[in-house]
Amino acid sequence: MDLVKGLGYVALTVGEIDRSLDFYRRVAHLKVSERGTKKAFLTGGVNHHWLRLEETGQSSLARLGFEVRDRAALDEIANRLDAAGIAWKPANDLAGDRVSEAIRFTDPDGFEIELFTDMVSLPVPMDTFLKMDRVLHSVWLTSDPTASGRFYSDVLGFKESDWIERAMVFMRAGNRYHHSIGIARDTNRLGQLDHFCILVDDLDDVMRARNVALRSGAKLRQDVVRHAASGSMSTYIIDPMNGVAVEFCTNHRQIDDEGYRARILPAQASTLDLWKHLPEDFVEPTEQPAQRPAERPAPVKEAEPGKGTEANWNRLNDG
Template sequence: MSVTGIEKLEFGVEDMTRSATFMRDFGLRDDGSQRRFTTLSGARVELSPLDDGELPPAFEQGSTLRRMTWGVADDQALAALRPKLSAQPGFRELDGALECRDPNGMTLRVQVTQQQPVTLDVDPINQWGDMRRVDKPSPLYEKAEPINIGHVVFFVDDLAAVERFYCDVLGFQVSDRYVDRAVFLRTQARGGHHNLFLLQLPHRGRGLNHVAFTVRDIHEVIGGGLAMNKQQWSTFIGPGRHPISSAYFWYVNSPTGGAFEYYTNEDYLTENWQPRELEHSLVSFTEWAVEGGIDYETRRQQKKSEAA
């Protein structure tokens, strides 16, 4: 499959200053404009005022994601997607990109990837019978430096239609499913557990749930979350672990809408993986989690009154 991952997320926000501060505190690199931020790989987050005329229409009220860009490997892969994308609502061809709207009302673009491979020295975790970290302590992180944008989660009002679009038009693969509720999709047969999670709830219309950023290891998940707590950003939930993908997580409420997540250790799937049909439950979604986060000063669970 040709889609490689998420290239760029464009937000329309009510408070540009606060949103820019959040991005820097979260560990994204500011190019000096206070509007454009990047991960280590070069994936981008861009901020614009809510009423910016250059943004496409919003699919929900308030600060939220307005356009997302997916990358493909090369010009040939982009050209191969054109016939199907050109049949979609809102299609237009830009310089080096194709744009349309998905059935959930989200404007998306597809372009040749501009991200670069990232090579990092990540310390292994010692486990019984597998002692690879020798004469060296595990790392501590003062803050996180997100590597890339791993996945986005949307609330949808027609799960079947949105799933069909991403699988039939963009070639995504189903990883797992919560019966009659949600589906986890990955861009290619071989890759992380999901790049897109679609969630349909009875009393929640379409919108953004969260954006997730990959970090090195569980220690960086913890370090990033603690650093955000130190800067007075509230935790939605975390740290914790998702059994569905094996990932460790920490979600922080974002002024751009939804939450921003640090995560690591997700399952790597191949064409041999058989998607599971699971009933959604607290157990299937969360093995364990800390409500309200951990306080930077005490290193104990944040009290509910403080986490609000």
């Protein structure tokens, strides 16, 4: 039986909480569920928070929180941590952290992990611009995904879903989504959070998130892609304060087959984006086609008295 149900929240430390709140409210479309002077909780559903921000003067990943099945599952994981020689401590500050029956420990890669049985629920769901279902997964960077994946399998009960060669592993929890965690090798960015993902209802929501981000001046790390591993369609928006990407995805598949065996996918462009797959007879042009010189737009005539004119086309109407 599964021990961990799925990702519960991501906690980030930030340099200036007001700037970070502006991004996550205006561009990531999350709503503030509770706020203090230096701390804020944001969500897109009924769970009290999907994201926790705390102002410390520096930007980093503070903690990842996972919801466990029940108290028995929490006790089982605590026993496994003891057997592995990993220290843990209780964390039962419901008033401050808004989760109950929790423990915290540091995983072998140095990330602080919190496991909790329950979180405060909001009496009314947040009314959000996008139709958001949950905070789905997080992906972080390490030197040895094989060793890290083994820890999450042996101690927390995650199951392997797929590999990209042996450079990245995707692992699923009890909610059966293709991955609740992803662990990738990147020796240049060790110990960093690469991105976290919010699951939305459909491709329209992904495109709305993309549109608002671009028109707000935010940058995309990846434009709309379709991943080979999970089948999801996504866009990635960069948090300018800490470089973490917020992924909005849809059609993220679930694995129901108990006999499913993880695949080893090739490390190539079409694995990260199926739409980059090219036909066998495709030939890259050796020279770029000549560009036509820009034409001078025709002058706009003023309307004759008593007659109207249509609005000129502009970028804001292209959508």
